[in-house]
Amino acid sequence: MNRGVRRQLEAIGLWAALLDAAEHVWWKVQLFSVALLHLLFSSDKQWLQLSPSSAQAAADEDADTAPLMAAARDAGVTKHKRVVFVRHAESEWNVVFNRGINLRAVVSLMRAVAREWLLLPTGDSVFLDSPLSRRGRFQAQNLQEEVCETSLRSLEGGGEADLHRAHRHSPHQTEERALLRYLCCPLPSSIVVASNLRRTIDTARIASASRLELPGEKIHVLSCLQEIGRNFDTLAISEPHAIHTHEALTQAPHGEKRHDELFNVSESHGNKAVLGCGRDRLLTFAQWVFRQPQDVVVVYGHSLWFRAFCREFFPIDVHHQAKSAKMSNCGVVSFMLQECTIGGGEAAQYSIQPESFQHLI
Numbered sequence: 180m181n182r183g184v185r186r187q188l189e190a191i192g193l194w195a196a197l198l199d200a201a202e203h204v205w206w207k208v209q210l211f212s213v214a215l216l217h218l219l220f221s222s223d224k225q226w227l228q229l230s231p232s233s234a235q236a237a238a239d240e241d242a243d244t245a246p247l248m249a250a251a252r253d254a255g256v257t258k259h260k261r262v263v264f265v266r267h268a269e270s271e272w273n274v275v276f277n278r279g280i281n282l283r284a285v286v287s288l289m290r291a292v293a294r295e296w297l298l299l300p301t302g303d304s305v306f307l308d309s310p311l312s313r314r315g316r317f318q319a320q321n322l323q324e325e326v327c328e329t330s331l332r333s334l335e336g337g338g339e340a341d342l343h344r345a346h347r348h349s350p351h352q353t354e355e356r357a358l359l360r361y362l363c364c365p366l367p368s369s370i371v372v373a374s375n376l377r378r379t380i381d382t383a384r385i386a387s388a389s390r391l392e393l394p395g396e397k398i399h400v401l402s403c404l405q406e407i408g409r410n411f412d413t414l415a416i417s418e419p420h421a422i423h424t425h426e427a428l429t430q431a432p433h434g435e436k437r438h439d440e441l442f443n444v445s446e447s448h449g450n451k452a453v454l455g456c457g458r459d460r461l462l463t464f465a466q467w468v469f470r471q472p473q474d475v476v477v478v479y480g481h482s483l484w485f486r487a488f489c490r491e492f493f494p495i496d497v498h499h500q501a502k503s504a505k506m507s508n509c510g511v512v513s514f515m516l517q518e519c520t521i522g523g524g525e526a527a528q529y530s531i532q533p534e535s536f537q538h539l540i
Contacts, residue, residue, distance in 0.1 A: 200300035207299055210307050214411045216453045221409035223457045227487060258518045259532075260468050261475040263361050263539070265386065266482050266506040267378040268322070269315035271305050272412040273508070302423070308416035311381050311429055315508065319385035322509045325540065326362045327389055355539050358513050361477050363389045365396050369475035374404035375415045375447045376481070380422075381429040382509070383479040384441075388432040391441060398479075400447040403464045406481035407457035419449035457484070461491050465529040469518045482506045492516070492531045499533060511540040 217223070275287045291305045298304055311319065361369050363386075371387055373379040383391075383398050390396055400422065406413040417423045422442045435441065446467070451460070461484075468476055482505045489501040506512070515535035520527045 203300050203302055207304065207307070210414060210416065213450065213453070214307060214414050217409045217414065218411070220453055222454050223409060223413075223451060224407050224483070224487070226456055226458050227490070256520045258469055260516050260518075261358075261513065262468070262516050263358055263475065263477045263511065263513045264485055265322075265362070265382065265477070265479050266485065266508060266510045267311075267315075267382040267479060268318040269312050269508045270309040270378040270412065271312050272309035272410070274312045274314070302416070304416055306411040307414055308376050309378060309412035311378050315378070316381075316385065316429055318509045319382045322386045322511075322540070323363065323388055326359045326386070329356050330360045330363050332356070355537060358537070359511070359539055361475055362387050362511075365390050365393050366475070368473045369477060370399060370471060370473040371396070371477045371479070372399040372401050372404065373479040374406065374481060374484075375400050375402045375417065375449075376406060376413070377416070377423050377428055379404070379479040379481065384435065385429065385432055386479075386509070387477070388435070392434045392436065397441060397443045399443045401464065401467065402446065402448045402451075403460040403467065404478065404480050404484060405451050405460065407460075407483045407487050413451075415450050417447075420444050420447055457487060458491065460484075461488050462529070464488075465492070465516065465518070466527070468516060469527075489531065492529050493533060494530060497533045499536065501536065509540065510538075513537045513539055
């Protein structure tokens with residue numbers, strides 16, 4: 180480029196903008212290339228599609244571990260953690276691909292492709308690490324209002340009012356309200372985590388805003404929570420140990436802290452491998468939970484990841500809806516995760532206690 184032209188561009192502030200745009204374009208080209216490899220060759224969910232013989236072998240292996248679990252429980256080396264799982268709000272990808280096949284879907288796809296081209300020189304994208312849609316932001320805000328209202332109702336009044344409320348609400352309903360408070364209140368011995376995809380991060384920022392605005396409260400970003408699958412929207416647009424730029428995230432809730440105060444990205448190790456296995460991330464998360472001092476983990480995650488987690492850690496002989504059903508956007512469930520160890524070099528065994536599973540929203 181002619182040096183005179185470059186000086187003129189620098190003088191009016193366009194040179195830096197052009198370099199920034201070129202950097203974004205190069206990063207997007209790399210990401211779309213990796214996304215295409217995932218689409219064609221990904222083995223991320225291959226273990227979920229076992230042949231009948233392989234599935235039977237896996238069932239036999241699970242049956243073999245049952246005595247180990249029983250021995251671990253008898254030996255008194257069983258630990259429990261409460262998990263509150265929240266599915267992210269609706270994303271732009273959901274708008275285009277999850278509302279059925281009709282004329283509106285075709286129009287939505289064409290608009291999304293046009294927007295993707297326009298966003299090429301920016302840090303944003305429609306398909307890669309798909310962000311929340313307008314409806315999704317509304318859903319997350321509704322969730323925030325609902326859990327805050329529930330928290331206020333559980334704390335309001337006293338004396339005779341509490342007595343009347345005790346008659347109106349069963350112990351089960353009271354427990355559900357108590358669990359929902361973890362989303363909006365910094366209750367002792369609890370932690371908030373999200374996957375490294377921005378639709379979960381933004382859902383957490385909005386739904387748990389009243390909790391996160393307090394000093395010391397952070398969203399812990401975990402790459403082991405990254406969605407399972409081969410689609411473009413399962414890839415993170417941010418780099419390892421980094422958070423998305425402001426332009427790629429939903430507008431900040433009122434009073435939100437700076438990013439360095441809001442996020443802990445030490446466990447965000449970047450995108451999953453093309454030939455990796457999603458099952459490994461499930462186990463990594465279970466191990467991570469029991470390394471934490473907190474007793475309650477609030478997880479903002481994804482539907483396929485959660486369904487796979489239930490299939491993996493529910494007892495093999497338990498037929499539960501969570502093994503096959505897809506959570507709705509901003510749905511909330513809770514369960515107890517159990518770790519059993521017997522020592523002697525044996526790996527810890529993890530399971531979900533079926534009787535502890537609750538649908539909260």
